[in-house]
Amino acid sequence: MQPICKLLRVIRESLERAQQELQGETPAVRDLWNNVGLRDNVRCYTPKSENELSDWLARFMGRDLAGRRIVVNREVEISRPAGAGMGERTDIHVTAVSSDPERPPLIRAIVEVKGCWHRELATALETQLVARYLRGTDNRYGLYVAGWFTSDHWDPSDWRSKACSLVTRDEAAALLAEQAKNATHEDNFVVGSMILDLTLR
Numbered sequence: 574m575q576p577i578c579k580l581l582r583v584i585r586e587s588l589e590r591a592q593q594e595l596q597g598e599t600p601a602v603r604d605l606w607n608n609v610g611l612r613d614n615v616r617c618y619t620p621k622s623e624n625e626l627s628d629w630l631a632r633f634m635g636r637d638l639a640g641r642r643i644v645v646n647r648e649v650e651i652s653r654p655a656g657a658g659m660g661e662r663t664d665i666h667v668t669a670v671s672s673d674p675e676r677p678p679l680i681r682a683i684v685e686v687k688g689c690w691h692r693e694l695a696t697a698l699e700t701q702l703v704a705r706y707l708r709g710t711d712n713r714y715g716l717y718v719a720g721w722f723t724s725d726h727w728d729p730s731d732w733r734s735k736a737c738s739l740v741t742r743d744e745a746a747a748l749l750a751e752q753a754k755n756a757t758h759e760d761n762f763v764v765g766s767m768i769l770d771l772t773l774r
Contacts, residue, residue: 580669580680581765583638584716591633592769605629605720606773609728617728618773620688626720626771627664627686634667642670661705682714683707689721690733694745698752698766707762717749717766724773742768 595602605626606618621629627647635645648662665684671677685702687694693701698717707715721742727734740748749766756764 578763580643580667580682581714581716581763583641583643583669584634584667584682584684585765585767587634587637588630588716588718588767588769590637591630594633596770596772600774602771602773605722605771606724612728612730616726618724618726619728619731620690620720620722620733620771623664623686623688623691623720626688630684630686630718631665634665644668663706680714681712682716683712684716684718686718686720688733688737689719689742689745690736692736694719695740695748698749698764699756703756703760703762703764707764708760713761714763715765717753717764718769719745719749719767720769720771721745722771722773726773742770 595605605621607621609617609619611617620626631645631647638645644667646666646668648664648666663683664686667682667684669680669682671680683702683706685697685706687697691697702715702717706712722733722737723742746766746768749768753764753766756762
């Protein structure tokens with residue numbers, strides 16, 4: 574197995590441990606919901622933002638992968654067009670030190686994070702992760718992570734709750750898995766996808 578494939582596997586396994594912490598015996602998923610008070614005597618919540626979800630995941634992976642010669646960073650600038658003030662910034666940038674003398678000394682992977690309400694959820698794996706963060710750069714490896722927020726206590730006035738109900742989690746998982754497979758096959762990138770269950774019960 575190529576080292577970068579191993580790195581993507583390590584990232585996925587770390588996120589699977591994050592999933593266990595989020596929905597475990599003392600679920601950390603409450604960290605990713607805002608308590609917005611009572612509505613008709615019912616406690617209501619809204620999801621944290623995509624940036625806050627990315628922050629939480631980056632902090633978790635940084636702790637979880639400590640001591641493994643892996644560095645997890647947020648919003649790393651990966652390209653800057655001539656004359657532009659700011660280039661493309663990734664959600665989470667993971668860098669590992671390679672122990673193979675025949676490989677580059679640093680191996681990098683990009684993790685793109687979206688909330689289930691994002692209007693480009695179904696297309697951003699191709700149009701953003703692949704087209705902007707991989708194609709035309711020296712990055713070849715990426716993981717697309719969709720945070721799937723659901724709750725019976727979601728504040729009904731929050732527009733995002735309706736946006737997340739337009740497609741099921743299983744349908745989204747199948748679509749993104751197919752897109753990742755196509756990107757890996759057609760563009761010679763190594764791309765994966767993952768759905769995180771962020772249900773608040």
